[in-house]
Each structure stands twice: as C-alpha cells, then as structure tokens.
Amino acid sequence: MSCTYSYPPWIEDKENVVQRRFWFTKLKNNKELDLREDPDYADRITYDFSGNNCLLRISGLKLSDSAEFKFRFETNQPGGSLTGSPGVTLTVTDLKVQILTKTSCSGWRCRLEMLCQSRCPLPPRSSYVWYKNGGIIKDKTQQKYSDYLYSSASVSCAVRGHESLHSSLVCVDGDSCIKVSYSEKSICAFRGSSVTISCSFQNQNSGSSGSWISVRGQQMYDQNTGNNRFQVQMYQSGSSLTIRDLTDGDSDEYRFKTWRWNKDFPGTTLTVVDLHVVVIRSSSGLGLVCHSNCFPPGHFSFIWFKNGEKVQGETSSIYREAVSPEYTYSCSYGGQRSPEVYAPKSVSVSMDPPEILEDHSVTLTCSSDAKPAATFRWFKDIRTLLIEDPHLILRSVHRSDSGKYHCVAENELGKTASEYVFINVEYPPETSSVSVNPPEILENSSVTLTCSSDANPAASYTWFKDNRILLSEQEVHFSSIRSEDSGNYRCKSENKHGQSSSIPLLLDVQYPPRIPSVSVSVFGQILEGSSVTLTCSSDANPAASYTWFKENKDSPKSEEQMFTISDITAEDGGLYICVAQNKLGQQNSTVQVSVGSGQFIMSSTGNKSCRAAASPEGSTETEETSNRTILKITTD
Known part of the structure; x- marks a missing residue:
C-alpha cells in the first residue's frame, strides 16, 4: 500500500519538522497504534518513507489482515499532525477451484468443467495457470478449464505471476487422489540456525522415492546427497528436508518431486532472516521494537540488553523502559541476538x-x-x-x-558533531604591487618601499634596482635617502605555486638646489656696445627656476637661466646675483661685471666655475682671491 504526503516547510517563522510517520489499523489507549508496535503485524511489515512517499509492505498475508489501513504523520508544530482518511481498505481472500459440471466417471476417467474463482474481483484480462498432479497443463490459460481427467488426479489453479498464491488441491473423484501438501507455504529462520521443510503425500506407490529441488538454485537433494548441511528423510506418506547452519543463499523455494508428482507445483518458500532493533520516534519519546522480516514458529520470549547487560523483566518485542542516546541496545529471540543499536559516535x-x-x-x-x-x-x-x-x-x-x-551525524537515537577541519585554499601570488611611504621622497628623509601580494602560503620577496638584485625582504628601508638612490625599483613575489613581478616603480628623490655655478661668455671685442651672456646652473630635483638680479636693484633683470646684456655700457657694470629655486629651497651665487676702457672684470662667489672668451687681438688673464674670482679682459 502506498501514499504520498506533503506539508508547508514553515509555519509562522518556525521550521516544520516531521517527527513521526507510521501506519495503523487500531487505537490503543485512544492513540493510534503504530503497526510496528502491533503484535499482529510487528514481524510482518516494513516501511519505506523515502522522499514524501509512505509505502507499507505486509508479508504473509492472512484472512484476518482484512482491515482499513491509515497513514499518519506528526510534526513539531502544535496540532501539526494529520491522518489520511479514508485509508486503504484491504480485503484478503484466496483462490478456489469450483467444479461446474462433472460427468459420470467411466474407465477411470471423468470429464470436468472447472472455474478458478475468488471473492475479490480479478482483473478481466488475467492469465491463469492450471496444475494437474503438480504439473502445469500446457495452453490452458483461461479462467475456465474443461478436460477428461483420471479419477486419481488432483487439480489446482493460480493467477499467472502469483503462482505461490494457488488454490487448494481438488480431487477429480472423491477425496483420495495424487497430491502433495506442504506443512508451510513459507518458513522463515534465523541465519546460522537449522530448519526442516516437510510435506505429506497420498496415492503414491509404497516405497517410492522422491527428491527435493531448489527452484532458483536448481539443486536437487535426495537421500544420497553428500552435502552434510542438507538431509532428506522419506516416510511412508511424507518426506522432509533439513538444512543446517543456514546462510542467506539458502533463501529459496523448495519443491518435492516423485515419479507421479511433478515439480511445477509451488512448494515451501524459505526466507533466511536476521534479528534487528527498530527505533521508533513518537510524541512520547524514543521506542524500540525487536524486529525481523518474519519470526520463526515457536513461542519464545524476547530478551533485551542495554550496554551488553541483560535487562530484567523485559520479555516483549517492544522495549518498555526509557531509551537514552547514551546507551547501546540489542534484543534476542529464539537464541538469536540482534546487532546493537546506538547513537552516532566517533564522528570525524x-x-x-x-x-x-x-x-x-x-x-x-x-x-x-x-x-x-x-x-x-x-x-x-x-x-x-x-x-x-x-x-x-x-x-x-x-x-x-x-x-x-x-x-x-544523526540517527533515530541522537546526533553527534565532529571536530572542525580547516579548509585552507592555497594559490600562487596575485599581481605584486609596490607602495612607497612617504609618497613624496625628500633627500635625507626616511623612506620605506613595501612589496605586497595576495598569496597562500605567504610569498617570499626579492627586490631589484635597475634589474639588479638588491635584497630578499618584503621591505626596502632608507633611513636617510640620497639622490643617488633614485632609480627603477621592482619586486618579485614567489611561493611554491608560482610567482609574479610588480610594475617597475621610479623612485624619484627630491632635493633643493645645490649652490649654483655661473659662467660668462664674452663675444668679440669688449667695448661699449658689445654683448655679454651670463649663465647660471644648479643641480636640483625638481629642476630649479632661475632669476637674475643686479645689486641694489629690486626688480629682476631676467628669469631665464641665461642672461644676455646687449649693447653693454659702463653703467651695466656691477655685481649680478643668480638665484636658483625650487619648492624645496633656493641657493644663489654672484658675479662682478666691470666695464672699462678696454677692460672687463668678472667675479663670482661660492662654489663656482668661470669662463671668459676674448678676441684674438686682446689678452685675457684671471686672478683668484679668497672668495671671488676676477676676470680681466684687456682690449687694444
């Protein structure tokens, strides 16, 4: 039986969690009784609640199983429980062979017309299987069957695909006929135990031999079988097959065969099972049921164990004490003990x-x-x-x-968390970058270059200046930087996964002007009316601007690096001052210009260089004093 169910995932900002799902047919103490806790079904039912399905399987159906089955689920919400109603009505019936007509039997043969029928309506296009003396009657697939049969024959029918649910054997004439009857249609037994499958027969020749056959395994067992686990016994009106030390592979259908009884007729199905504890979560807490797909025949008491110790007074298939996730539990039945159940542990x-x-x-x-x-x-x-x-x-x-x-990790008994693990994603260095502090670099100041790159594991760094290796550190530090430290700097970041290089950075060290040097160019004869050019130069970064002044004059004579005096006169003589300036400071130097009859005198102060040019006709001489250079130019 199957159904599906659904529910809203959230109700009023609270997550909706299903805590219990089960099928039931009856109430106990005004509460729905889970089939797993119902002694009439506990050993014969299985659930499949995968996804939103609710599948119920019942094995070994009995006529008493006819009932209405309902599915119910309960959530963590107040009033959040629902029963599917109406449920599924199950009617259990069996097949019967009804003899419709029968002529008088003569010469040991009778003509019969028979019908395979059930109290439940069968699908209209069902195909049928008819058996005579344990063998399938070929080409007889209709619900009705008529034929001449020996009076000693037996007949049975089944719906094709459900041959194990065949009808009882019916004798053609009277109650004595060729038939084999099995003690059980199905038997279940625990793994490792022993089981005996038996049948009775009638109308077989005295002293006739027979054998047992496994349908799926296609093995035959008789009294001469050499396998010690399988033993066949023959009796006057029956036979038995005993199997010891059962394994899963022994699960099969076993049929008895004689020379008068065919092997086609369904026999006894053996199911080898194990015992296990089923955990049930209900509104009252956790519950345990000692469960098997089927329980072997017998009236055994159940034994329960907690942490390996026998629990006194617990003899039911349902564990009655409170269940704690801190303990392990197992059960025993008929000498077979189930594996333990317990909450998750050793989670890693x-x-x-x-x-x-x-x-x-x-x-x-x-x-x-x-x-x-x-x-x-x-x-x-x-x-x-x-x-x-x-x-x-x-x-x-x-x-x-x-x-x-x-x-x-979580199961029906509880949940346990693992220790943390750290995912550390490694990668090669990203694009390397260089930062400079301070951003404006002044001579004699402290400057730090830093190489940065996002890398895991952390990168190692190498610095280059003008493509020459400088050092292997993340930072380059100048405690008192000089102008000769200017240049192109770059860094390389590297770890075991790769490397990257930065874009070269031009390190530009700025400083105020040095003491300017001046020079004088004299063109041609130094006479009144001639031209003289004064040149001022100074090492500075950023580059200096120049201004020329004449002593005792406020206004500049020139704002160019080169100052040319054209059409010179005696009044142009005197002390000239060159001022070199940038945003960081200024320095100046002076030069003395004398204009006389045939004589030109130039002097300058500070660290300087001087140059004079004279005409071929004249002579030039220089004279140095302690802080001034005098250049005398004599003309004819």
Missing part, C-alpha cells in the same frame, strides 16, 4: 586531497559509527549548508571557501 571528517589548490576540487567525508545508519548535515563556520550527504564536494574551490567545516 576527512579531507581529500589534504593540500587544496584554488580552482581544484576537494572532498570532505563525514564518517560515523552508528546503528541505524546516520544521516549527515554540513556546516561552514556557523552557517548550515544545504547538503545532506556524507560527502561534501567543492568543485573548482575558491579562496572564499576557506574556513572551518564540521558535520553532524
């Missing part, structure tokens, strides 16, 4: 690969020792990730994925 996260490179893939795996098996949720830092899987796969991982990760 492994990472592959252990070293994570950006744009590559990384897988985190959450492992846990838990019974029943745990489900998993993942967290990054304090944020829940929408992934419920033991594996968290980050494809093309980015550096923003770095952080602390952990998982929580």
Whole structure:
C-alpha cells in the first residue's frame, strides 16, 4: 500500500519538522497504534518513507489482515499532525477451484468443467495457470478449464505471476487422489540456525522415492546427497528436508518431486532472516521494537540488553523502559541476538586531497559509527549548508571557501558533531604591487618601499634596482635617502605555486638646489656696445627656476637661466646675483661685471666655475682671491 504526503516547510517563522510517520489499523489507549508496535503485524511489515512517499509492505498475508489501513504523520508544530482518511481498505481472500459440471466417471476417467474463482474481483484480462498432479497443463490459460481427467488426479489453479498464491488441491473423484501438501507455504529462520521443510503425500506407490529441488538454485537433494548441511528423510506418506547452519543463499523455494508428482507445483518458500532493533520516534519519546522480516514458529520470549547487560523483566518485542542516546541496545529471540543499536559516535571528517589548490576540487567525508545508519548535515563556520550527504564536494574551490567545516551525524537515537577541519585554499601570488611611504621622497628623509601580494602560503620577496638584485625582504628601508638612490625599483613575489613581478616603480628623490655655478661668455671685442651672456646652473630635483638680479636693484633683470646684456655700457657694470629655486629651497651665487676702457672684470662667489672668451687681438688673464674670482679682459 502506498501514499504520498506533503506539508508547508514553515509555519509562522518556525521550521516544520516531521517527527513521526507510521501506519495503523487500531487505537490503543485512544492513540493510534503504530503497526510496528502491533503484535499482529510487528514481524510482518516494513516501511519505506523515502522522499514524501509512505509505502507499507505486509508479508504473509492472512484472512484476518482484512482491515482499513491509515497513514499518519506528526510534526513539531502544535496540532501539526494529520491522518489520511479514508485509508486503504484491504480485503484478503484466496483462490478456489469450483467444479461446474462433472460427468459420470467411466474407465477411470471423468470429464470436468472447472472455474478458478475468488471473492475479490480479478482483473478481466488475467492469465491463469492450471496444475494437474503438480504439473502445469500446457495452453490452458483461461479462467475456465474443461478436460477428461483420471479419477486419481488432483487439480489446482493460480493467477499467472502469483503462482505461490494457488488454490487448494481438488480431487477429480472423491477425496483420495495424487497430491502433495506442504506443512508451510513459507518458513522463515534465523541465519546460522537449522530448519526442516516437510510435506505429506497420498496415492503414491509404497516405497517410492522422491527428491527435493531448489527452484532458483536448481539443486536437487535426495537421500544420497553428500552435502552434510542438507538431509532428506522419506516416510511412508511424507518426506522432509533439513538444512543446517543456514546462510542467506539458502533463501529459496523448495519443491518435492516423485515419479507421479511433478515439480511445477509451488512448494515451501524459505526466507533466511536476521534479528534487528527498530527505533521508533513518537510524541512520547524514543521506542524500540525487536524486529525481523518474519519470526520463526515457536513461542519464545524476547530478551533485551542495554550496554551488553541483560535487562530484567523485559520479555516483549517492544522495549518498555526509557531509551537514552547514551546507551547501546540489542534484543534476542529464539537464541538469536540482534546487532546493537546506538547513537552516532566517533564522528570525524576527512579531507581529500589534504593540500587544496584554488580552482581544484576537494572532498570532505563525514564518517560515523552508528546503528541505524546516520544521516549527515554540513556546516561552514556557523552557517548550515544545504547538503545532506556524507560527502561534501567543492568543485573548482575558491579562496572564499576557506574556513572551518564540521558535520553532524544523526540517527533515530541522537546526533553527534565532529571536530572542525580547516579548509585552507592555497594559490600562487596575485599581481605584486609596490607602495612607497612617504609618497613624496625628500633627500635625507626616511623612506620605506613595501612589496605586497595576495598569496597562500605567504610569498617570499626579492627586490631589484635597475634589474639588479638588491635584497630578499618584503621591505626596502632608507633611513636617510640620497639622490643617488633614485632609480627603477621592482619586486618579485614567489611561493611554491608560482610567482609574479610588480610594475617597475621610479623612485624619484627630491632635493633643493645645490649652490649654483655661473659662467660668462664674452663675444668679440669688449667695448661699449658689445654683448655679454651670463649663465647660471644648479643641480636640483625638481629642476630649479632661475632669476637674475643686479645689486641694489629690486626688480629682476631676467628669469631665464641665461642672461644676455646687449649693447653693454659702463653703467651695466656691477655685481649680478643668480638665484636658483625650487619648492624645496633656493641657493644663489654672484658675479662682478666691470666695464672699462678696454677692460672687463668678472667675479663670482661660492662654489663656482668661470669662463671668459676674448678676441684674438686682446689678452685675457684671471686672478683668484679668497672668495671671488676676477676676470680681466684687456682690449687694444
């Protein structure tokens, strides 16, 4: 039986969580009784609640199973429970062979017309299987069957595809006919135990032999079988097959065959099972049920164990004491003990690969020792990730994925969190950059160059000046920078994954003008009316501007580096001052110009250089004093 269910994920800003899901047919103490806790069904039902499905399977149906089955789910919301009504009405019936007409039997043969019928309506296009003396009657697939049959024959029918649900055998004439009847249509037994499958027969020749056949395994067992686990016994009116030390592979259908009884007729189906504890979550808390797909015949008491110790007074398939996630639980029935159930423990996260490179893939795996098996949720830092899987796969991982990760393993008994693992995404250096502090570089000041690059692991640095290695540090520090430190600087950042280089940075050291030097050019004869050019130069950064003054004159004579006096006269003689200036300061030098009859005298102060040019006809001489240079030019 199946159904689907749905519910709103949120109600009034509260997440809606399903806490319990189950099927029921009856009430107990005015509450719906989970079929897993109902002694009439506990050992014969299984649930499948994958997704939003609600599937119920019932094995070994009985006529008494006819009932209305309803599904119910309960949530964490007040009044947030719902029962599907009406439910599914199940009617259990069986097939019967009805003899419609029968002629008088003569010569040991009778003619019969028979009908395969059920109290439940069968699909109109059903195909049928008819059996005679345990063999399938070929080409007889209709609901009705008529034929001449020996009076000693037996007949049965089934719907094709459901041959195990065949009708009872009907004798053609009277009650004595060729038939084999199995003690059980199905038997379940625990793994490792022993089981005996038996049948009775009638109308077989005295002393006839027979054999057992496994349908799926296609093995035959008789009294001469050499396998010690399988033993066949023949009796006057029956036979038995005993199988010891049962394994899962022994689950099969076993049929008995003689020379008068065919192997086609369904026999006994053996199911090898194990015992396990089912955890049930209800509104009253956790519950435990000792469960098997089927319980072997017998009237055994159940035994419960907590942390390996027998719990006194617990003999029911349902554990009545309070259940704690701190303990382990198991049950025993008929000498078989179930595996323990317990909340998740030893929860851990492994990472592959252990070293994570950006744009590559990384897988985190959450492992846990838990019974029943745990489900998993993942967290990054304090944020829940929408992934419920033991594996968290980050494809093309980015550096923003770095952080602390952990998982929580949870089953019906409880939940446990793992320790944190840290994802450290590594990558080669990004584009390297150079910063300078202070941004304006003045001579004799303290200057620091810093190389920066985003890298993981952290980069190592190498500095270059004008393409020559300078040092291997992140910073270059000048405690008192000089003008000769100017140049092109760049850095290289490098780690084990790669490297990058910065764009060259021009380091421009600024300083005020040095003491200017002056020079004088004399062209031609130095006579009144001649031209004289005064030149001033000074080393400065930024470049200096120049201004010429004449002593005792406020207004500048020139604002150019070269000052030319044209048509010179005696009045032009005197002391000239050159001022070199930039934004950082200024310096000046002087030069003495004398104009006389045939004589020109020039002098300057400070650290200076002088130059004079004279005509071929004249003579030139210089005279140095302590702080002034005098240039005398004599003309004819």
